[in-house]
Amino acid sequence: MNAYIIKPDTIFNLSDDKDIINIEVLNGLITKHKSLITDRYKKLYDAYIGDYPILHQADKETYKPDNRVVVNFAKYIVDTFNGFFIGVPIKVSSKKKEIDDYINLLDKYNDQDDNNAELSKICSVFGKGYELYFNDDYGNLGITYLDPREGFMVYDESTVQKPRYFVTYQIVDEVMRGYIYDKTYKYEFNDKGGLHVFNGVEHGFNDIPATEFIENEERMSIFESTYSLINAYNKAMSEKANDVDYFADAYLKILGPKVEDSDLVHIRDNRTINFESMDGSGDGIVVDFMSKPNADATQENLINRLERLIFQNSMVANINDENFGTSSGIALRYKLLSMSNLAKAKERKFTSGMNRRYRVLFSNAITHRSENDWLEVEYKFTQNYPANLLEEAQTAAQLSGIVSHETQLSFISAVEDTNAEMERIKKEDENDMVETENRIFQNNEDSQNDEQ
Template structure:
């Protein structure tokens, strides 16, 4: 199972304390995922050994032909577009204003966000989850005693849970060290970080000096799944991308190899000297005879319309099954209405919304872990009081939004009307500002913006704005 359910039960029976044998078995079971996730990342980077078209070779007589290898980075575009669409605008983190200790909690959250550069982490988590099917995060206490979080490569992280990928009971990180012929395994339960070392993962020894409490009340290693199946965004379309690469490479080789035409000799066999002279001078002399010698060009009809149609069909299928949007489409450069834009973005939005829910679950678990350290320091914190606000990174039609908000204000609350305006990230904060401005300036005279009413003396215009 992706959540390694059986190992959670084995570890529960041992009070959460691992043995080298159990760790070796867990790592052996994870090797298929290790290989797949690392290969997907290699393909994202367009590394030769992980991109099929770049390793294609012909055998026999075909090996003498030109073998162009044109790799089209559809996978990178699919991933990067999703990351930019979802996390180009930072995720907002709100805390319930009515919760006890609100002021302290919001300061702690903002400090944690800045110290850990959480906006960048979120983008990287989305990128690696989209590439490999999942990514991982690890909470820890740094040397200054601050709560920190870092991302862990998916091919090195194993999440063990009896419930869901975002609610781990146990977790481990395994990797080769900088020392030659030495590997390390970090195992985490709800209280302790265990360090095992050895020559390989089947011969591990517990390092008691490095084993110590991790200072949280929950397993600090957690997963960020792309979906429940732990599939990357390219897994279902790799064969289509490979087909596109082969078709384009073969077409390019055909053009380069044969120069679009053959010269044919009918009833006449030129010798090597004649061919060399022809290639040098561009002319060929054939003496007249009654045998009917004939020289002409045999041109090749490559039928570009058919080839373009085939490539267009492959590209459309890649976009369809990867739920990807081609933003170079001419329609995105024109003025299209809000509903039309939403229809064009529907596939990408569907995929993004699914990951958004997984990401939010992982964020809540992260704050559950971090919050346990804050609670130990003595201030109240409830991770369930957190809301994550996701804003899509798309060009906004502010005029359309403003008109919609104005129309809504006639039949709905001001809060609801303001929520449709994309430049307003925090509706509560905007309402507060509106109230503050009303107290300071009164109701603005929209017909005469050269003056500002004075709330202390309404008859005094307050002077010219330019002053």
């Protein structure tokens, strides 16, 4: 397969007439998953960490410059987009106090803000990621994230594709060990002396204790559409670096006088070429450097075009662009519109995954919650726009008398919780009123004392 091509993602399905995963089926699914790791997930992860095909090309001849320049656009695109999408943590809440209190406890116990950020990054790199739920050693619910190299979800073949199993495994000392989860049980398996599946134990949830989060419906990495462009950019930059070395290593050309062969034993080291004049007269002696045709303008045009196409196709803004920082207000939002649309699309997919998260978690008996309590959970995503507090304050002030105070406050990014801020304002107003009344009362008393 061409190094610039990444194999499309695969959804694992089992027909409804197969109630359990037997040894043969499990072995086939794992073999298919390992192939997907090699053909897809490894290339995506390598791109994110800066390990591109150009680093693995055959070496050129030793006398030729052989620079391998990598500009890691994949990491820039992933980190920039996720800083915009989830740089401000998702606010999860409920209007029912007992549900809200439990969510806050659960999320704090599991460092869920960090989990959400890492899971979002995994989705951007691979096109999808997983969450796994479990009862920990302290009798609490645990939440952890997995990337698609560590496991896979198996769906049925219906139109809605309902999850049937979740499989996770790892290979340690050439022995594969893992677990299969269905809606009731957790089964352990290993391939020591052949593949074996052991008796299951109840996991305590009313559904498969795992959720697949996806970047988009196609399960594509955020930089996948630009992968070939990034490789072309790296190649162009490497060749440009090679050309710089070529010019630095220019050959000295001597036309006319004959230079002794003993002086030119190592022509490549000396970078000198000597031609004797045809008549041997020595007339018309020329000594200068041989120059290679200059393609600098063509290279620069290609590099600039590739860079524009990379950001255009990924729909992620190049915030390091020298003209980017001079924009503000509506102009800045126009520059970020494509990335905002991308974030909105991901927000809907993430919301779907979080709905399943709390539905499955609340089904566990130790939560003392109703399984349908997840319907009372609300999510607030805040896109991480650069803040201009002066402009926001002016906009909020101009809305006075037109919209509610809560809506006014929502235009100020420094206000994270409008309800809490309104409560603080109300309390300050009450305190001010008490102080005013006390001051009036004291002034009246002082006036009466003066009259007496």
